Amino acid sequence: MMMNHTLKSQCKVSPGTSITGKWHSQTYTIIKELGFGANGVVYLAKHKNTHVALKMSDNGMSITSEVNVLKSFAKVQGHSLGPSLLDVDDWQSNGGRISFYVMEYIQGPEFLAFIQMKGKSWTSVLFLQLLNDLDLLHATGWVFGDLKPENLIVTGPPPKIRCIDVGGTTIQGRAIKEFTEFYDRGYWGLGTRKAEPSYDLFAVAMIMINTAYPKRFTKTIGGLKQLKEAIRQKPELLKVEKVIVKALQGDYANARQMRTDLLDTMVEKPAISPRTAGVGNQSLKQTQQKNTKKSATVTRQTYRRKKKKSGWMEFFFIAVVLGLLYAWYTFNNLP
């Protein structure tokens, strides 16, 4: 958005252009543009017969800053948080020096497009994956920051959610570097712009709302009231209302808690039959987390209610039988 004119003129590279780095002398052939944002343009490129994604910007600072984030991700074992970093270099173009970095090409549809294609049954699976990844990310001391559907890609098969564009990724405790209003808790008047895990979880909740409102909506009265109203109008959101609202309020300290709660809303209630929810499973239920306990107590209560009902039936039956026996007895004893 900022300095669009300069960005476009300097970083617009036509397909077929060869880009050779000044420092590492690797050559990349541009295939096509994949997208462009505030901090540069991303291209699909070919390097030694493999496809790579190449991001360039005339703002060297933002390139360096993103490279720092990707480097620190690479240190995490079994990383799948962001794309893996392949090369960093400068390119002397006709228009001047342009900094760029090269990363793994993550191929697939964007989050919302994927759900539209494959159906809503995938929604919760992807959110569970996302929360898992965020939990890992937060454990390394970072917050993703600019979390939105456009920055989430579903690769596969099997479908796996991946985060691209680490431009907003911020060290925990600092001020969020980059954000998008709809997914930003500050915009809705529901919190600060300090990089904390709960900042990302708010964005996750907004993405959930976004799945039911693909065109998003703008702030009117703002705050929890407007968002709650939006949730109530969509049955698919109502099912997970508790989880969304908790995340909007910043009640989750970490992604794992939110994931557990979300998983809990998806366990189909009728599957727990009164018998299995009874004595036999009680010890097992207690070892599970708090949240699951809540649903377990609900089913146990209904079980007890049923038990109570059948108790009354039993009482009446016995009373009637006894009454009959007594009547028969008195009838027989009549002179």
Place this chain on the structure above:
Amino acid sequence: MYTGKIRQILLITDGCSNQGDDPIAMAALANEQGITVNVIGVMEQDVIDEKGITEIEGIAMSGGGVSQIVYAERLSQTVQMVTRKAMNQTIQGVVNRQLQEILGRSQTMEDLPPEKRGEVMEVVDELGETVELEVLILVDTSASMKHKLPTVKEALLDLSLSLNARSGDNQFSVYVFPGKKNDVEKLLDWTPKLQVLTSVFSQLSTGGITPTGPALKTALSAFNQKPSLRSLLSRDDESYFEESM
């Protein structure tokens, strides 16, 4: 480590100045004193005329800052991006100067190999988080801005939300032009919180002329009064900052 302050003027306007000093010259004067001038041009459906755009870009260029022309709806996000970007530019300027001192002439961050650049960037990031920031906001309240003022207020509250998430201190001050009696009027004295704006902004009246140049001049003196009070407490920091600029 660098412990100076970053000083910025943020000018929010929707057109060309039509009275008093040349605003581009005033911006250059600010830049000479180590104060960066950023300009945001607010559009609506109507487009700002070519002359207005040229002036906006000219002020930012000679003020060593960033300019951006946006639709009113995008104002919040733009205000914080412009402020942050200009802040990073200033910090990078300071860091580059220090690099030149260590590595010799004409060596800037861009001349370092990418690996080393990352380490310098960490320093820049760290400074951006902790440095003390003073922003003087200068709002054009000429007649054509009248119905954009609620959006401007929202954007400024949003700015204080963004900047107050940093661990460094912030000081804000708000001036409007034209003022009731003078070319420019102080709306809010230096304060760390902009929330007070909510009440003052609703009472604003708008006027006909656009004295951008005189407004910038007054803004400069608002900075100049401040350090004279503060330098009693932290003279070293002040002079250090001036030097590194």
